[in-house]
Amino acid sequence: MSTFKYADDKIKTRDIMIAVPSMVIAVGILAFPRLLSEVTFSSDGWVAILLSGLVAVIFTWAVAKIAANFPNQSFFTYASFLVSKPIAVILVVLxxxxxxxxxxxxxxxxxxxxxxxxxxxxxxxxxxxxxxxVVVYAVSGSRAGIFRLNVLFMPIIFVTTVILVLFSIGYMEVKNILPVLKTDVDGYMQGTLQSALSYTGIGVLFFYISLVRNPKKAPRMAAFGMSGAVVIYMLIYLTCIAVFGQSATEVIRFPFVELAKTVEIPGGFFERLESIFFVIWIMAIFTTTVMAFDATIFALNSIFPKVKKIKLVFTLTPFIYLIALFPNNYLETDTFGDFVSYYGWGLSITVLILLWIMYKVKGAKKSGKK
Structure with missing residues (x-):
């Protein structure tokens, strides 16, 4: 396969800012309002989104910061320095x-x-x-090209979401968001956990920060990017609640999809707005899938440097396809998604804490020399 290659694979801090929401805004957002409505009362889910969003922003900054402390070094390189090479290999595999x-x-x-x-x-x-x-085709090309694809798609996704929210105003009812702050502490805790699980994928920053030309600014830009994702989640949740109400939202499998089917553009300019919505949102899911796959190839290439990227892609593709077909129904797919979210967060938090501890112990003085 002949692929186009850019002059280099270096990216700007702006690309990292856009890559973060491109990674965390995916298929989960379509069912997100339902999951939050199941554990909170009325429109109180916004509190959970705010709390989980704050945690996600801080976590994103911390991940980017530890990676930025080792400029132009791969995750495997600086992890080997901090926790030893054998453990670094295990982390890459995980x-x-x-x-x-x-x-x-x-x-x-x-x-x-x-x-x-x-x-x-x-x-x-x-x-x-x-x-x-299609994902394989994208991953087989230039890594810098993937980030340029994010820059192309993310503004379209954001604008489309805002337009959908604006056209939903006529369908909103104030009674659907009242009363406020009636959820108990347990409900807020469950809602915060459920919201946090939607931000799965931040761990790719451990690998991608090494591509940034000026990594000193990367932590701040990554945090800005996560803040943008939190805003989008907040807008979508409040819009679904204001239109459908909490009771209806918690029984709709994909509230955001149903919202697109409900809203109509005045003048009949588009008869089926959901068709455009699907096209745009498939872009969001596509960018997440491409980055998840590419980060996997990037990680494995660090411990198998002599293996060509295209060979890794073609080797992993059949396994991914078989795993994707493993769930037999929607419930098993949801369970699979929960496993992926818990595993991703658990791994990223554990690795972040481990690396920061070792950095404070022995890395702060030597990272610049390594």
Whole structure:
């Protein structure tokens, strides 16, 4: 396969800022309002989003900061320095497993949604294979090209979301968001946890910061990017609650999709707004899937430097496809998604704490010389 290569794979801090929301805004946001409505009362989920968002922003900054302390060094290189090479290999393998499972989950989730709303007569195996092959094509090319794709798609996704929210104003009812602050502490805690799980994927920053030309600014820009993702989650949740109400939202499988089907543009300019919505949102899911897969290849290449990227891509693709087809129904897919989220957060938090402790113990004085 002949692929186009940029002069280098270096990226700007702006690319990191856009990559963060491109990574964490994916298929989970379609069901996010329902999951939050199940554990909070009325519109109180905004408190949980705010709390989890604050945690996610701080965590994003911390991940980017530890990586930025070792400029132009791969995760495997600075992890080997901090925790020894054997442990670094184990960490890379664990992150690779996360990337593989996250990629498989995104493929399966977009397959379920596409089969339900767009391609009812098309076998799910064909939908999965088609989407995965497009992802493989993107990952096989330049890594810098993936970040340029994020820069192209993310503004479109953001603008489309804002437009959908604006056209939903006429369908909103004040009674749906009242009363406020009636949820108990346990509900807020569950809501905060549920919201935090939606930000899975921040761990890719451990690897991608090494590509940044000026890594000193990367932590701040990454935090800005996560803040933008939190704002989008907040807008979508409040819009769904204001339109459907909490009781209806918690029984709709994909409230955000149903919102697009409900809203109509005045003048009949578009008869089916949800068609445009699906096209745009598939972009969001596509960028997440591509970055998860690419980060996996990036990680494995660091411990297998002599293996060509394209060989790793073609080796992992069949496994991803089989894993994506493993769930037998929606419930098993949701359970698979929960596993991916808990595993991703657990791994990232553990690695972050471990690296920061070792950095304080022996890395602060030597990182610049390494």
């Amino acid at each position: 992150f690779s497993i996360q990337g593989i499972t996250l990629t498989a989950f995104e493929v399966r989730a977009i397959t379920d949604i596409s089969h339900q709303y767009l391609f009812q007569e098309t076998p799910m195996q064909i939908i999965s294979l088609t989407f995965l092959l």
